[in-house]
Amino acid sequence: MDFTYTETQDMIRDTLARFLGDTYDFETRQKFINSDSGRDPAIWTALAQELGMLGAPFAEEHGGLGGGALENAIVMEELGKVIGIEPYLPTVVIAGGALKAVGGAQADAFIPEIIAGNAIIAFAYAEPQGRYDLANLRTTAKKDGAGYVLNGHKGVVYAAPWATHLLVTARTGGNQRDRDGVSLFLIDANLPGIVRRDYPTVDGNRASEIYFENVAIPADALLGGEGAGLPLIEQVVDEATVAVCAEATGVMQKLHEGTLEYTQQRKQFGVPIAKFQVLQHRMVDMFMEVEQARSMTIMGTLKLGLPANERMAAVSAAKAKVARGANFVGQNAIQTHGGIGITQELAIGHYFKRSTMIESQFGSADHHMDRYERIALAD
Amino acid sequence: MDMEFSPEDLAFQQEVRDFIAENYPAELRGKQDEGEELSKEDFLVWHKILHKKGWIAPAWPVEYGGTGWTPTQRFIWSEETARADCIRLMPFGLAMVGPVIYTFGTPEQKAHFLPRILSGEDWWCQGYSEPGSGSDLASLRTAAVPDGDDYIVNGQKTWTTLAQHADWGFFLVRTDKDAKQQEGISFLLIDMKSPGITVRPIITLGGEHEVNEVWLEDVRVPQSQRVYEENKGWTCAKFLLAHERTGIAGVAASKRGIEKVKAIARTELDGDKPLLANAFFKRKVADLEVDLAALEFTELRSLAGPNANRGPGPESSLLKIKGSEIQQRLTELTLEAVGHYGAPYFRGFGEGDNEHPIGPDYAHRAAPTYFNTRKTTIYGGSNEIQRNIIAKMVLGL
Structure with missing residues (x-):
């Protein structure tokens, strides 16, 4: 049992974080998501060709970095931190995951195209x-x-x-x-x-x-x-679900950090509102949800390789917990910001919109609690 | 990162299972199954068996009598002892004062006290809270005044768990009235048989005599029984509280607790179906399992993650908050599950008492345990205080 990251995994995280820090600031993001095409294709190309990041979960014989679900989780968490819209999830995690699972000529043909950044698969x-x-x-x-x-x-x-x-x-x-x-x-x-x-x-x-x-x-x-095909589809959707949990962890962390920062600047009654215990405790509760989302993402990711029933129970537990946490952290980030939180001006609202959509992506908390109960609490 | 047990881990797991199967006392098992309160001797019998085996203090450094287990082995140990329903060991010596002594104590203190903690020869109690000092612990007023090589201690402590059994107590006392609150406190080890100590029971909601008031009147304590420097006791106190907090996450025990609730809910009927088939009850159980998984992996991250060797930090407050909430929800679900038979008050078996108590065995202690477990969000620094700690130490507010 080991809960540390390898040097390669740390490197993937650091490299990607640095790249996204340079290319994906909030204003730039808003500019390209509001453009006609809704994206900046140069970023995808750079992720593939400069960083080799689209090869993170693929075998070295296909030209990948030799990783797997943990590497996907690292990339997704970093994308979450910048509310990135790069189609890593459908292309690399889902289509890439299906291709890895079936192997053979189809994998040999497509995976190198994904890694090179030539294929975007919805x-x-x-x-x-x-x-x-x-x-x-x-x-x-x-x-x-x-x-x-x-x-x-x-x-x-x-x-x-x-x-x-x-x-x-x-x-x-x-x-x-x-x-x-x-x-x-x-x-x-x-x-x-x-x-x-x-x-x-x-x-x-x-x-x-x-x-x-x-x-x-x-x-x-x-x-x-x-x-x-259903077992294969269920498997790749489970892989995608924990990847979305990882993205949610990044989004939630930023919602929490943004709230901490804002409450230390915003003054009312002559003091920064961060001085109020009622808000401090709220922000502690948000912190605990972020940490638990991170824990559940790791739990789900590490259990992806188990037999189908155990895998599904674990993924559903993770998604249910993360969905509820995302709901709590998102809503309280907005509440704590007050009026400015419900405008388009600050990044916080855009993080909230993404975290809200994540709540139901691949199934709401209720959906996943139902699935969890069918497996783990069968009569 | 992985969750695999190595072949060595699996062998260790088997060794632990075999050891418990062969050595856990049958009479203790019987009392637990009947829901009886356990005596001092009951607690000590298992303690002494583990001491003989060398497994009494897995968390301690090897040089002081620890086992040198890896985090995985310690995880296996807590899983297996919980799975086998072994009673919990008293934390006051092993998890509280022991680590303070081996971290801050003099060579003489270590040589004298640590072996006696390990062997179970000394039963310890904790003299922290006072009637006027609960969450604001540093406002404590019990005073120690130097007198030659001794201190003379006067004051009152409260909520002193199982002090009626204790041979020794570790006490926070004020040694400088003029300093800032935290800077005038010292950490004293006091023989509970010293003249001037009076222990009075406080009976809690479940009817248990678990906590006490401790009165100290002109109690003479050698200064050699002060741990660490005079007026630096708050350092020991904070260190101890952080250790205490991680222990009380209680993940393995709560996992076992959920198994028991499920067993009850499969036995109890709701209409013509087991209670566990009731969608509302089932969802509460499932929610609890999911929250417990989140707590478990948060604890594993801190035990076997990148900061594993750093010792418990302020994030252990998170484990305390979530662990205690889960323990309470567990007792609440148990009480809900037993229905009518939560109400009869079971006083335990008296002398020559052979009438079977009212209701199913699993119901006898449901209500008292529910009442008693309200303590978990209050003790060890209330959960509100834990939030203050996270706000200050982790979030920098």
Whole structure:
């Protein structure tokens, strides 16, 4: 048992923190998220080519740094600290995670493209009727000759406007909520019949509604076995969920630090409001939530390799705790700032918006408590 | 970073399990199962078995009698003793005054007192709080006035846990009335059989005689029994409190406590289903498990993380706050789970008393334990004081 980071992991964190400190100050971020494209592609390129950061969780034979889930957590926490919108989560954590899991020719072909910064892959899994149930799918992929024909509607696909590829969950068999019959496809984002409606999200990202209208996809787009994709999807979504917990830890830490700083400047009744015990204790409670979020992120990350049931219970415990903590820290950061907290002027409000969206990303606290109970407290 | 147990760790785990299975006293197990209050002798029997084995003070440095275990081995030890429902060891010597003596004491003090703490020969109690000094501990007024090679001590202490059993007490006393509060305090070791000491019971909500008032009237104490310099006792006091705080996170014991609550809730019926199938009750149990996991990994980060060798710092206040809250929620859930049978008042078995107490065994102490456990957010520095400590020492406010 060991809870220390390796030198390489410390180096990844330090290098990334320095780079983001130079390139991602709040004003610069606001400028590019409000631009037409909503991003600065040079940052992604630099992350790949100057820092090698997009190779963090990949094996050295693919050109990666030889890491895994812990390295993803480190990168995500640092991105959280600058409310970064770089599509590391869908591209590296989710698509990269799926490719690592299936291996073979698909991994050999795609992983180097991810590491080089050439591929941006959006994860098209959610559907309007499906809520957080990964198997609740109306999107279908019907066998057609050697390939498939894709039809359906995917909702709120983060990073889709920037994507070169889409990772799509679709039904190749079974009924709408069956565990069997779910398949995972990695396809070109610009195939004929893919219709996108792009929009900004409240947390500064870009996303799309995606409509597949008789999209012909090749047989080799299938990742894993046909109709047997759900366990793989659950695994990569669990990996993504703890990565989001790591991001949340970074966001929450900044919400807390920003609040500490503000209360020491802001004077009322002739003293900095940080002198008031009622606010001190509130900020201590926020601190404890940040620390517990960090602990639960580590717990979830270290348990990703366990058998599915233990993994799911651990990830759900982590996400539930982090979601509640993010809610508490976010709301109290705004409350403590007072009026200025609810304006667009200070960074704090933008951190709050991201932490609020994280609360329900890949499932709300209630959703995850339900899943936790089904596994850990079965009658 | 990993959570794996090495082959050596697994072998150690087996060794601990075997040792407990072969050596934990059956009569103690019986009393615990019946929910009886434990006597001084009950506490000492397990203490002495562990002392004989050399496992009585895992946290101490090896040179003073510690085991030299790795953080992982210490984790295994607390998990296994909790899993086997072993009684907790009294912390006053092992976790409180012992570390103060080996850190600040003279060679003579170390040579005399440490072996007697390890063997269980001396039972210690803690003379900190006073009627007028609770959270504001540094305002204490019990005074020690030099008289030749001695001090003459006068004053009153309170909330002195199990002082009725104690051979020795460690006391915070004022040795300089004119200095700033924290700078006029000294740390004295006092023989509880000294003339002038009176111990009076305070009965708490569960009916237990656990705490006491201790009166000191012209008690003569050799100055050689002062630990560290005169008027520097606050340094020892703070050191001790930080040690005390980490111990009372109680993660392993709370894990075991949740198992017991679940067992009760699988037995008790709610309609035609076990109570644990009630969605509201189940969610409370699940919430507790999740919060306990967060506490456990926060503790592991501090025990086996980058700062592991630094000793307990102010962040141990976090462990105290969350640990004590969880202990209270646990007793609350237990009381809720036993339903009607929380009410009958079980006074313990009297002499020749062989009538079975009212209600199921697991219900006998549910209410007294719930009442008694209100103490955890009050003692060791109330949770409000812990927040003050974090605000000042960690957040820099």
